[in-house]
Amino acid sequence: MCEVKKKLNVLFLCTGNSCRSQIAEGWARHLKGDVIEAFSAGISPARLNDMAVEVMAEAGVDISDQRAKHVGDLFGIDFDYIITLCDHANEYCPVFPGRTKHVHRSFPDPTFLPGTRDEVMAAFRKTRDDIKAFIETLPESLNEGTA
Numbered sequence: 001m002c003e004v005k006k007k008l009n010v011l012f013l014c015t016g017n018s019c020r021s022q023i024a025e026g027w028a029r030h031l032k033g034d035v036i037e038a039f040s041a042g043i044s045p046a047r048l049n050d051m052a053v054e055v056m057a058e059a060g061v062d063i064s065d066q067r068a069k070h071v072g073d074l075f076g077i078d079f080d081y082i083i084t085l086c087d088h089a090n091e092y093c094p095v096f097p098g099r100t101k102h103v104h105r106s107f108p109d110p111t112f113l114p115g116t117r118d119e120v121m122a123a124f125r126k127t128r129d130d131i132k133a134f135i136e137t138l139p140e141s142l143n144e145g146t147a
Contacts, residue, residue, distance in 0.1 A: 010028060010081045013071060022052055024083070026063040039074060048063070051111075086109060090106070
């Protein structure tokens with residue numbers, strides 16, 4: 001008999017759930033949808049950042065239907081992992097009951113960088129690409145503790 005392997009429930013958590021966690025959710029769904037059920041949320045949610053949507057579309061991933069959510073909206077989901085993507089979310093990450101493991105991996109926030117539109121978009125692309133590289137290591141790196 002063939003054993004059906006359950007997908008890992010993974011929550012990507014940031015402060016605003018407007019950029020980095022949304023990008024991570026998009027990449028996880030796109031690259032690892034066969035093994036990860038991806039969610040994202042924020043400690044203090046804002047709205048989905050248009051530049052995040054734009055740079056993900058450039059990479060062939062549509063996140064335009066995603067929306068910013070408060071982490072409290074996801075209580076009740078049995079997460080295998082919560083991955084905080086910024087130091088603020090790491091510091092204020094709520095405790096989830098059960099077996100949930102917390103992993104911290106910080107990425108720079110391109111949202112508030114000064115500069116021209118081209119400079120800011122370059123920062124968004126770098127964050128997008130860095131998060132993609134991280135997502136490509138999942139879920140194996142989580143089990144190794146190297147995430």
